Each structure stands twice: as C-alpha cells, then as structure tokens.
Amino acid sequence: MKERVLIVEDDKMLLEFLVENLSMNGYEVEAFTQPLDAIDFLEGNKVPLVLTDVKMDDMTGDEVLAHIKEHYPETGVIMMTSFGNITHAVRALQKGAFDYITKPFKAKEITFRVNRFFESDKIDFNKEQKIKSLVGTTNKADQQPSPQENDEDLIQQPDEKRFIGEDEQVKKLMEILPQIAKSTAPVMIQGESGTGKEVFANLIHQNSNRSDQPYVKINCANLPKELVESTLFGHVKGAFTGAISDKKGAFEEANGGTILLDEITEIDINIQAKLLRVLQENEFNRVGSQESIQCDVRVLATSNRNIAEAIADNQFREDLYYRLNVFPISIPPLRERRDDIPLLVNFFVDRYTEQYGLEPKEVSDELMEHLVSKKWKGNVRELENKIHRGVILSTNNDTITLDHIERNLFSKVDLEVSKEVLSDLPLISIEDMELQLIKKALEHTQGNQKEAAKILGITDRTIRNKIKKASENEEIDE
Template identity: 45%
Template structure:
C-alpha cells in the first residue's frame, strides 16, 4: 500500500515542525498556501486528511469548506488556529469541518483523527463473503466521538476542544445519562496527556474513610486491614487525568483535602508522613445544581470555584431536537454490528414516537432502548411496538412471529432455577430480586451493579439500606 498523504493549508513555519514525525509514521505531508494550490493538490494526490489554518493570509477557510461540501469524496478537514472562540468553532463545524483545534499540532492528536487506511483491492472477490456479512460491518466511528449536530451540543463540543489541551479543571454538569463521562474521556483523548492514564472514581460509591484511601492511598498499618501500602487514584493518574464522578456526593471533610490537591498538586497518603507531589489534570461531574448545593452548605464554595474554571453544561436529550434520530440510528448500527444482523431502518411511526418522547433517562435510556428494539425487530423495520413501552402494542400475530429457534429453546430448556422463571409478583418484590441478583453477578461491586440496573449508586445504596431494615442480608 502506498504511503498516505496529509495536506496542510498554512504558513510553512507553522506546520513543518511536525513533518518528520509524520514521515516516521509512514505518512507523506503536502503543503499549500492558497486556495488554487490546495484544490489542485487534493485533486492530484487525494490526501486522507486536510489541516487548514484560517489565519493564512489571502485564504478564506469558510469558502474552502463550502466548496468542499459540494465535492463527493472530499477528505475530512480539521481547522487549527492560534486562538479562537466557541462561536468560531461552532461556525466552522456547521460548515462541515471534522474538528477544530487550538495550536500546537501534536502527533498524539493527529493520529486520533486519521482515517483508517483503505485495504488493497483483492485480485478476485472472496467467495466466502456473503451480502449479509458485508452489510453487517458498518464503519466504526472513533470510540470517543461525540454524536450530535444540534447547536447546544456543538457549542459544548467547541468549548471542550478549545480547552482540551490545557490543564484547567473542568466541571461537567448535566442530567443523568447525558454523557458526562464520555465528554470527560473526550477531553483526555484530545489532550497532550492522551498516552497517559485516565482514572475515574465514583465519589458516591464509597463512604468517606474508604473514599479517602481510594483517592490518596494509604500506608501499611494506617488502619485495621491496611496490611500493605496502597497507591491512590491520584498517584495512579500521575501525568494523566482523573475524573471525580458525582463530586457533590463527597463529604465536606474530604472536600478540604481535595482543595489542597488542586491548589498545591500534593497530598499525604492516609497514615503517611511524606508529601506526594503529582501532575494530574482534574475533571469532575455532577448531576445536581451545584450552586444550590453550595448555598445549602453541602459543598465548599472555594472548592466549587476551583473546580468550575471551565464549566461544561450538557443539554438533556429532549433539548437536542433531531439529534434523537441521529443517535437512534447510530446506536442501531452499533447493535446490529454487535449482534451480526443486517442494518435496520425506522418506520415513520417509530421516528415520530422517538421525537415525541421526553427521554427522562437521556442518551443512556435511548441506547438501552435501541438495543432492545434491534433484538426485537428481526428483519425490520423498527416500529413503535419494538420499544416495548406497553403490552397493548403487541398482538398475538406479533408474538407468533418470534424466531422459531428462540421458541424451541424456551420450550425445551425450562428455567434451571426458580429465580429465572417469570411469575406474577408485586413490582417492589421484582425490583428487590433484580437488585440482589445484580449484586450477586458483580460479586458485590455496587458501582457495577448500579450500571447494570441503570440507576445511580446512591439509589442502590438507599434501596439496600431499606432491605436491611426489612431483615434482608445484603
């Protein structure tokens, strides 16, 4: 396969420093300093990626993007700038730019947006590949790509790109299920720390004394059961990024210790006498109104100011308009590929329902619903009844069309235990069984159990406390 080419539309002094790194990676670099030269190079050399610097004198980057949109097969364009704003980034993205970066250009970021190389053509078609197999392998987007075209998302995404390369703390707020952790990982993987650790910890999952040990580590003998020194999450994240999920659930006493870490970049292990110095970028998330929490005295004001250097407020799914359909199609393609199925279309009634639903669980709820719909739709198209929002949507004809093999399995393989049998019981009893079963399957890991159930760790903890009062051993 011949070497792939990357085109830079910029002043030579702003980009040539990266050329040796590209060559080591097996890439060729092209350079153009005007519109005619850029379009001619693209037509002749077919680069896989274009980097465009809008400050280039005599070059109109917006006009270039507009022309690019009318050319089939035009390579993706990344805008990079010495300075910029969220408004500028949004404008370029709406014109079709693949991304918007703040200088400098670094290989760690470039390699994340390079398209996968096209495979060499086979001399003859492989006879073992069926049309169904080919259709079941859609292109896979980047793991940390944010899906959305609505302005509310583009504004947040533009700001995230602008600050990704800095060390500034970022406070990501939004309702449960809006994708706060995904944005945190996006920030890390678009920073210069992308090859360093990304460590996440849920502040609601552990009581104060255990959370302190998890964050800062402990020395041998610091407390009963501390038989060895343990490194905390901050030390494990040294050089990289730490995500403090559900930060508003942290105890006030521990908040004071966290403030010292943010201000001084140092801490003491539990039971330790030596100060540990670290270089960690801190991101935090919350689904609460944190300013109200501060006024109520449940969260330190000075810590809030220290965390809120860059605020990212994520919109709820119901505020994102047509993004609902865009995300539904994305998740549908993802799950059809996962389960080896043909791609599925949406019936008009399903699209109307998706757009009219309130989505209290946001993107997470949509993702779970699309997995269910893919499994129930069979050959498609996906209809409203496949969302299973009510038994009245299913008729005897629908039920009789379930795959015959699945019927045979259900007829010949009775439940191995009573817990696996479906029986009529009160909702609260079924809920309790599901919660206890999830803890059993995760060997007591409450965070993982809560993820499986689609609830917060705090909700799970409250339920378990309720069961303890009923005499249930948990």
C-alpha cells in the same frame, strides 16, 4: 529517496496543513483540491499512498477509492471525513482502504497513520482488528495499544467517546472544548444522569496535551465510605485492618495525566477537605503516612445534583466548589435538544448493526416520531439502550419499528414492578414503609440502586441515606 503521498482535499486550509505537516516529516507531497486532477496525475506517476476526503463535489472519496483499487491495486488509500460514521468506516476498510480518520484530527494522528502505512510495507495488516476496533467488539487483550500506537486516532481507541449533536447548546460546548482541553484548570461538569457528562470529560482528556498520559476514572457514588480516602490517596502498610501492603491511590496513578471524579458530590465532606488540598497545593498524604507526595494531576469532576442545595445542606464544601468551577459546564438534557434525537438514533443504529454483523437498518417514521416526542428521563443513555434493544429484536427486518422497542413485554415492566412493590404491605409507619419499598425495589433490580431509584421516583442518594439511617438506628437499638 522520499516516499510520495498524494492528497485530495477540497478544503484549502486543511490541504495546506496536511502538505506542511507531511513535508516536514520527510514525505514528497502532491496536493489537489479537485479529485479529477488527482486521477489524471495518477495515470502517469507512481504514488504509493493517497489521502482522500470523502465528501467532494466532482467525485466522492468512495469513487476515488474504487478507481484506485481497480487501476492501481498496489496504492494504499486513507479516507478522511467530517461526516463519517462507524458504518462508513467499516465499509471503506472492507472495500480496500488502508485506514480511515475522522476530522478534526491532530497532526501527530495523520502522521502516525501515514508512517504506519509505509512501515507495514503497504500490506493492509490487521484489517479485521481495525474493523473490530471501529465497532467496539475488541476484547480486553486487543484493547491494549502497542508502544508504536500511542498516537492512534481516537476513533480506534476502545474508550473513544463521541458527542453527537447539532443543537446550539451542543455546538457551543464543542466550540469551547479545545480551549478547555488545552488548559490544566479544573472543570466541573453538571447535568442530569445519562446526558453525557463522562463523554464530555473523556473528550477534554483526549484533546488535551495529557492525552498520552494516564486517565483515571473514579465513580465516587460507588465507593464505600470507609474506602474513599484510601482509593483516592492510597495507604501504607498497617494503616488500617486489611492494609497488608503499601498501595497507590488514584491521584498517584494519574500523576502527569487526568483524573475524573464522577459524581463528586457523593464524597464525604471530611474527605472533600483533602481534595481541596490537592487542588491548592498539588500534594497529598497516603492514609497512615505523614509524608507528603507531590502530584501533577488535572481534575475533572461531574455531578447530577443541585450543587447549591448540596452546599446549603452542608454536604458539599463551597470552597471546593469554587476551586473546581473554573470552567462550569452544563450538559443539556435530551428533552432540550430534541432535534438531535434523529442524529443519535441513526448513530446508535449504525453502531449496533455493525456490532452484531447485521445489514444496515432504517427506523420507521412512526418510531422516529415516538422517539422525538418522548420525555427521556434517562436522557441519551436511555435512548441508546432502546435502540440497542430495537436492533437486536429486529434482526430479521430491514426496519426497526415501534413494536421492536416498546413491546408490551417491556413497557409493562415498570408498572408490574410498581404493583409488586406496593402489594401485600402491612399497616406500618411511613418510615418503615419507605424501607420496605426500597428493599423490594432493590430485590427486583438485584441491588442496583440507580434502577431502584427510578422505579420509586427518588434519587439513588435518597436510597443510600435512608439505608444508612436505618442501619444507625439498628445500632442504637442494640
């Protein structure tokens, strides 16, 4: 006997899609565009599971959920929404919903959730675990999906990312995302630090046909020069001192899936030639081996540098750039989409209030005006950090104010660091003075080159180059 599923969805195209998909998967489907008609049907018919939209004219999804829980407590409810956020998802689960899914979703995602309901014998299992997943508080042991959960919706994946925004530039990016995701062509994503390049790359993989295959992320800027080739392509035993056994590289680990080369312009130009070979011939050699290894890997790359300058300075291969640049993507800085700041602020407030188990909070008008007008050199990442701070410091308040985020304790830090860095320097050459400044900044940031670069108003690449040059000079002197 077929299990019955009732769907309430005012989008007729989506309703038809859901009916066709669930019918093909063996379910008896009852479909309604009006929630009141669905409520009338429930009065005389037994329905184990209801799928309901959240935002509808006559009756909201929350009201449908409340009615079902009151009158038909054995009936499960899965909420569907385009307007969802973490706060609403958690509350829906707490109020008795079996599950919660955000549009747009794939056919396999909604089918998985419906199957899971019936396989669970209609018991709302692991509700606490689902809530933890939604607010990002699962530990590493919790984050490994079981074999049955490979098709789990992205909102419950620990690495799930969302690109929040209504700006025209963001809309255009999201419009072309599906076409980009479905291809296997390389993608080059450019933008300032903190704009969301990695987020966009994650979305490409998550929406691709390789979403259930490996996704390997390599931060090229953090790789020691001598280990770059081994990290990317692996090595064989005895290839170099310390190579005590054969080891797979990132491309081998990502076979069949996707690899993200974050800040690819930081890779040594000699290694770039080997990357070009992978893109052209789909093969590579482990370090110390003459045997070619075939690989099927989609390459996504990001950079916050001016590519033209890097090519002109012979720091990035022009042929590699054109090979990667099939889909040239540019992520706009936050200052160019200020209308999105309130959306981002509210999203991050919801995220962190739920993460810390706090009651919902509002942002004061003064603070919102300040946030919208700020320059945001660190872009979305900087905004998120400030909201995170504000949520923590406003624990006992309903409203996050300017003082919670821009207290003198924090706003003076950069100034004090600058004073500390500049104080007590002897009269020395400009080159030596630069090194002293860099060393003091690195001491203050516990070796964090990116943070030190922000303090000094230079790039972290400049810091690395100057340290490298100083080391080479010391070797010559010796």
